[in-house]
Amino acid sequence: MLKNKKTIIGLSILLIAFIIIYWFYLSKPTAFYSEARLKKIISNTYEGEYAKEIQDIIFIDQKHVFVPYISKENGYGVSFWKWQHHKWKIVNIIDKAGTPRLWKIKPNDPSSYVMFWNYNPVDQVNKMKFRLIRERNYMMSNENVYYVPEIFLEKRISLHKKTYGFLKYPSKWSKIQKLEAEAGTKQNLFFLQEHGYPSTLSISMTTYDKDGKEVFPEASVNGNDYMVEDELFEYIMYADDKDFIDRDRNY
Amino acid sequence: MNVQYQYDFFQHVPSIVVSLLNYLIFGLIIYSLYKRKKDKITLWKVVLIAFIGGILFSINLNIFHSFFQIPILPIGVWLLYWICKKRFGKIGWEKYRSFAWAGFYIKFIFIFTSFLIYPIDFLIYPKDELKTFITDIKQPQIIRTIPKVNEVELENSKLVHTVNTFKINELFKDEKWFARTFQSETKMKPIERFPYILVGTKPKFGSNLKTIIYIEKDGKGIFITTKDKHYYFRSDTNIISPVKGGNNHVKK
Numbered sequence: 256m257l258k259n260k261k262t263i264i265g266l267s268i269l270l271i272a273f274i275i276i277y278w279f280y281l282s283k284p285t286a287f288y289s290e291a292r293l294k295k296i297i298s299n300t301y302e303g304e305y306a307k308e309i310q311d312i313i314f315i316d317q318k319h320v321f322v323p324y325i326s327k328e329n330g331y332g333v334s335f336w337k338w339q340h341h342k343w344k345i346v347n348i349i350d351k352a353g354t355p356r357l358w359k360i361k362p363n364d365p366s367s368y369v370m371f372w373n374y375n376p377v378d379q380v381n382k383m384k385f386r387l388i389r390e391r392n393y394m395m396s397n398e399n400v401y402y403v404p405e406i407f408l409e410k411r412i413s414l415h416k417k418t419y420g421f422l423k424y425p426s427k428w429s430k431i432q433k434l435e436a437e438a439g440t441k442q443n444l445f446f447l448q449e450h451g452y453p454s455t456l457s458i459s460m461t462t463y464d465k466d467g468k469e470v471f472p473e474a475s476v477n478g479n480d481y482m483v484e485d486e487l488f489e490y491i492m493y494a495d496d497k498d499f500i501d502r503d504r505n506y
Numbered sequence: 507m508n509v510q511y512q513y514d515f516f517q518h519v520p521s522i523v524v525s526l527l528n529y530l531i532f533g534l535i536i537y538s539l540y541k542r543k544k545d546k547i548t549l550w551k552v553v554l555i556a557f558i559g560g561i562l563f564s565i566n567l568n569i570f571h572s573f574f575q576i577p578i579l580p581i582g583v584w585l586l587y588w589i590c591k592k593r594f595g596k597i598g599w600e601k602y603r604s605f606a607w608a609g610f611y612i613k614f615i616f617i618f619t620s621f622l623i624y625p626i627d628f629l630i631y632p633k634d635e636l637k638t639f640i641t642d643i644k645q646p647q648i649i650r651t652i653p654k655v656n657e658v659e660l661e662n663s664k665l666v667h668t669v670n671t672f673k674i675n676e677l678f679k680d681e682k683w684f685a686r687t688f689q690s691e692t693k694m695k696p697i698e699r700f701p702y703i704l705v706g707t708k709p710k711f712g713s714n715l716k717t718i719i720y721i722e723k724d725g726k727g728i729f730i731t732t733k734d735k736h737y738y739f740r741s742d743t744n745i746i747s748p749v750k751g752g753n754n755h756v757k758k
Binding site: 395 | 531593638647649652653677678687688699703705716717718719729731732733734735736748
């Protein structure tokens with residue numbers, strides 16, 4: 256009898272553990288929040304922010320959602336949501352999203368990275384350009400010679416009359432980033448730097464109006480973040496096109 | 507007991523070989539000690555004792571391309587001494603003492619065996635042969651890394667057939683390139699000499715080489731970097747050809 260009792264207790268503990276694991280980690284996401292609910296959550300989570308209008312609800316994948324919104328102060332903001340522990344959780348809110356954010360959905364897998372933005376229409380942003388750059392570099396010490404070739408990749412996109420949008424990491428970029436993580440330069444190597452930058456990959460961007468003229472998004476930058484998981488987000492800094500003009504070299 | 511090295515252990519054959527050798531040495535020494543003892547002790551206990559005796563505080567060095575541990579404090583031996591003395595008294599400890607210390611001293615032998623890893627690696631994975639770095643070309647893809655050059659694709663069979671014609675070379679031998687790239691004050695610098703990255707190839711099995719493979723503008727040079735070294739190979743054969751449609755990204 257006693258043995259029987261023990262088995263039953265053991266089995267029920269196992270069952271409960273299984274249900275808990277299933278419930279918190281494996282279950283399929285439920286329906287996403289309604290617009291009214293989203294506005295409420297954004298306004299309640301981020302003190303002083305009031306979401307006036309939800310612009311769109313975009314599923315990046317089954318468990319990650321991008322929600323651009325407009326605030327009462329006419330800020331063009333973005334919010335990020337994630338299905339975790341059987342709940343739709345808000346991961347980040349940015350009240351003005353003119354400085355795009357890189358969301359590392361799976362930090363170790365660059366092919367999961369996505370970049371997001373939202374521009375106030377007064378800034379007239381119509382096109383964007385993203386760059387992935389690594390400066391060329393070389394090192395020479397008495398026993399070691401080491402050269403790092405340059406990488407300069409660009410991705411141009413059009414906003415298609417929308418104020419907001421996102422760009423999944425191009426496959427070229429994620430391949431290079433993976434290589435760099437696996438076999439990139441040891442960070443403690445001493446380099447004679449060509450431009451004074453470290454020899455690592457960096458991302459920058461530029462915005463243009465509908466005629467292709469560079470415009471700085473004055474009204475959309477300097478936003479504030481309400482961050483919950485900040486290690487998963489990165490700023491993508493603005494850079495003027497003229498910073499890269501001296502790259503037009505010939506041999 | 508495991509030989510640590512700058513490689514991922516299970517992907518690096520020379521490290522595995524030396525580690526097996528270490529286990530062999532360990533086994534032989536402990537077994538011969540065991541044979542000589544007349545006391546009644548079981549073999550598995552002896553092995554366990556020797557194994558614990560090998561737990562130690564060490565100084566780890568990374569010189570002469572090799573990684574090795576220099577034993578300093580015999581923590582495992584002390585632990586065993588403390589336990590045995592408590593449980594069996596002084597005489598009990600006497601029985602196991604030699605095995606515990608053997609476990610510790612064997613670590614000094616391992617210093618010498620770890621010197622073998624680099625020569626073995628050097629023999630089976632010669633770094634002056636392109637074959638070592640590019641053995642398997644399953645699904646090659648060329649990534650153009652700067653916009654000012656043509657989109658190209660790899661001439662698969664050409665690379666396969668000419669892999670032995672690529673000879674190790676000095677990268678900075680091209681003095682003109684070096685001077686214009688790194689020493690000139692003008693802003694007009696030559697465009698990148700290695701504007702393509704080759705992905706989808708594999709190095710020789712068990713070499714654990716993690717590399718980035720670049721291809722020279724003219725398709726006749728291959729430049730390979732690891733975390734702290736680079737290798738430059740040159741041949742007379744051009745292994746790339748322009749993609750039809752010029753700069754358009756045709757192949758994806």
